[in-house]
Amino acid sequence: MKVSLNWLKEFVDIDQTPAELAESLTMAGLEVEGLEHKAQNLNDLTVARILDIKLHPRADRLSICQLDVGKGEVSVVCGAKNMSKGDLVPLALPGTSLPDGMLIKESKIRDEISQGMLLAEDEMGLTDDHTGIMILPDNLRPGQPLSDAMDLEDWILDITLTPNRIDCASIVGIARDIGALTNKKISMPEIHIEESDTLIEDLASVTILDSQGCPRYTVGLVEGVKIGPSPFWMRYRLHVSGIRSINNVVDITNYVLMELGQPLHAFDYNLLADRQIVVKRAENGQIFTTLDEQPRDLDDQTLMICDGEGPVALAGIMGGLNSEITEKSGTVLIESAYFNPTMIRRSSKRLSLSTEASYRFERGIDIGGVDFALKRSLMLIKQLAGGNIARGIIDCYPEPWSTPKIILRANRANEILGTSIGIKQMADYLFSLTMAVKVVDQNRMEVSPPSFRVDITREADLVEEIARLFGYNNIPITLPAIRPTEEDISELVLRDRIKAILVGMGFSEIITYSFISPKSADILGAGVNSNLRSFVKLLNPLSKDQSVMRTSLIPGLLSTVRLNSLRGQNDLRIFEWGKTYIKEEEELPQEKQVLAALITGMVSTQKWYQEARDADLFDIKGMAENILGELGIDKAEYKRNSLKEGLDPNEYARISSSGSDIGAIGKVSKEVMEGYGLEKKAYVLEIYIEPLLPLVSRVKQFTPLAKFPSVRRDISIIVNRSIESAMLISIVKGIGKGLVESVDIFDIYQGKQIVPQEKALALGISYRSKERTLTDNEVNNIHEEIIEEIRRQTGGRLREGPKNGNPR
Amino acid sequence: MKDELLELKTRVLKKLESVAERSDLEKLRQSYLGRKGFLTLLLKRLEELPKEQRPAIGRLANQVKEELTEEFQSVSDSLTRKDAKEVSALDITLPGRRTPTGHLHPITQITEEICTIFVKLGFQVVQGPEVELDYYNFEALNMPKDHPARDMQDTFYISDNVVLRTHTSPMQIRIMENTSPPVSIVAPGKVYRPDSDISHTPMFHQVEGLLVDKGVSFGDLKGTLTTFAHQMFGPDTDLRFRPSFFPFTEPSAEVDIRCVVCQGKGCRVCSHTGWLEILGSGMVDPEVFKIVGYDVESISGFAFGMGVERIAMLKSGLDDIRLFFENDIRFLQQF
């Protein structure tokens, strides 16, 4: 909210500099986000009197003004037509700059010398009026600096209000807080109303049919007004407050709104059927056209202001086109009311129509100040638009507001704040905020907040007010003794371990949006009943591409690959740790923690010490083994038992351990890569954290270090290509009876030297006993047994060569 | 004996001339000067000599030994120099064999930094759902439907009753519902609001904190958050607490630190105020305690929440929040 310092000063004395004031308001919870020096340079402009106007000899639309500038005369060429001989006008002499930065120079316009420029209000940054040159009041003298003469200089505070302080959405509200902070009294505008003899009750009536929606409704009436433009001072203040000037009567309602925080509405009295006001609910399906010429679809929750025939205003939000004030309006009826905040808010939301009025009504205005604001507006109307004020006002207020009584305990306040403020001091603070305070005993007081402080209903609210005035920065700093909460953090520990392993393997972590395009399931080739399609859908997404919560992390990885590849970065190792969101029967979806990693491009580039090599499936498998191995999950199995969406049906595996599905690895299928506009190969790893968690041992069991030497024997065997190495290893371990320490596959050969259906595998077996040194004989016997069994089970044969059976 | 000594000396000196390898030199030393070397054995025979000859021969023997020792040293030194010459043929400026290095996302790093500070103070890290019931995200936090405070946070809706959480504050309720006091938690995580420009992304990260116990005061809140700010931004960081409003705390406070860019003089980053808002906080509102069934009179507590991206941006000088979620590898590798 933009607040004029000059306007504030009409309500409270301010000794502080604008910067000091801004600082103290900010520290009291009214955050000043901007401070603008208004009309700062307008003293460079001069008041000038028009001595003569003649037409420009060579341009019809221009005239030449002869001006008295106090200490001499100048001649200025001007395009405007609104001024006359004798008028006082603002003049920028050569060498001065306008607020928009334009520098005025003496110039020749069509052969006529122009020694400056006459200015319209908008050119001086005062209002947005550009209807002509500004005509100044006649009591000024030519040659006076403009800003001083017109008292234009001002400071504008841009204050961000928190939703609870709606009482500060007005000049008087801010002034009250300044008063409390600086110990100054507030002076309210004095009301002098000259009423006519006509009773208002003889001219109009008010009926409230929904007293819950409208607890208070007041009207006043002014006959014979003259609708016209507002004076400059009012338009200037409205402009500063961000409100467009319409005409004097409407401007007054807005001026009082800004000044006192009470929304008002002016009706053209002669357009009100039966001269009556009825406050009631609309009917479902009823259409009503508001001032902005928009037809509005109403429902029976919408509160309406009606005349004898039908609606004339959307209560608390906007008036109707059918009763608008126009130049023809002769008599105006002014409404000042209090509407139910929830009802106004609901209607404003439903109609997507938010106004200065609805903003205040929905947060709760000062029900006690409704009549004062009405009277203030009547006074201003008579002052600026003339006419006769009807005698009295109509005030429908069936259940007047009753003062709440809140008990404040000083010791509780000090306990919450960590202070030792005396009860007397507390009472003074609250009193300065215009609260009624009655001290009950040494510890307790009974506090009644004024009707405009709708945010104060409980002891806690009073504690905050005390803290605010005491000053947050004066509250002593202490440290609490913290007793920790007991929570299971094993998942977090696991997460940090896995991330550390991945970073160690050269993977960089990415974070992508949790919402993705529903198309991603199609691209991944998800089946009709696939979990990948169990989307949690956003009702109000920012775009279609971000309209569902992700069911897989792979789209995020691939989009990241795409972004990087468009920038020429093709060799990537990336991972994301995050959730997938699977829609369930229950209200909330299943949120599952998943780790997904991807490797693409080259794993090693050509270097002086190495050859270039592209990533393949066994790179990602190695990563998986590294991670699971580090977590102590040695018995992970890699099986191709059921296809995995998005992965190449020939190059993938599901990872399981102890019967739980804990992840998958594979090559991203060609179709999926194409779906993301990618050409290179990419390999992914997924690990599902929830099933993994129970398999991770918290304690690493110590195994005694081997005391006896190991013996290595190699086997090179030719088998059918369909034989998997895991089978050979399990035979070795099975026959080895605990004497096989490890089996290593150190070579695989498929090629010219053997037939295409076969492959040669070289196994290195390390034998070791925990109890004794193995003899050659012992090892040879087991080794022979193993070879025999492999032959028997695979139909393989030993490959010719010196390696077989020989110790290395 | 004398001749034997001189002959041995000549022989050794001759052999030393042709030594090229350090290992050969060592062998030679062993075979002549070692414990079982020729010279040692020769010296042992001194005792066999007549008494009157012993001093002269002894002197000669020692002299030979010294000379030989010196000569061995000199050959050894020249071998070292020769080695050094060969070493200088090594191009030490060749790049080493590097393994690729990975990086944690800057948001992860800052989140960890924040959480670690609070964990050391005694807080425990907890997590919760991101697709959240309206009840936890708003209602239980003292924001019933149609409450104007809901305007402070635009919301992604899944249904009338389900939203993407707009803040990490629902964790306050979830924890208090299941735990009796004392409670001391920090809850990091993703949050969502429909907003997208240079300083807003529809997804971002927050860290929530909550401490509830007997006798927790606003002074404790100030102390805890001051400690945090000093550890996060440096021990000399100036900070201020100013009144604000959150529906679930009363009194509420925003915490500002002195602008890290301009040191308070005023700049674009701090909108010329000299201060940067880093977190929101306050004493837990009694309404919230009532909702979770805590005894309002016997306990009190404070809560706070901060935006991780904002802190990461302040610390790194980054000015476009969207870069965090673009995941350009060159960006990630800077952190």
Ligand SMILES: [Zn+2]
């Ligand atoms: Zn700054």
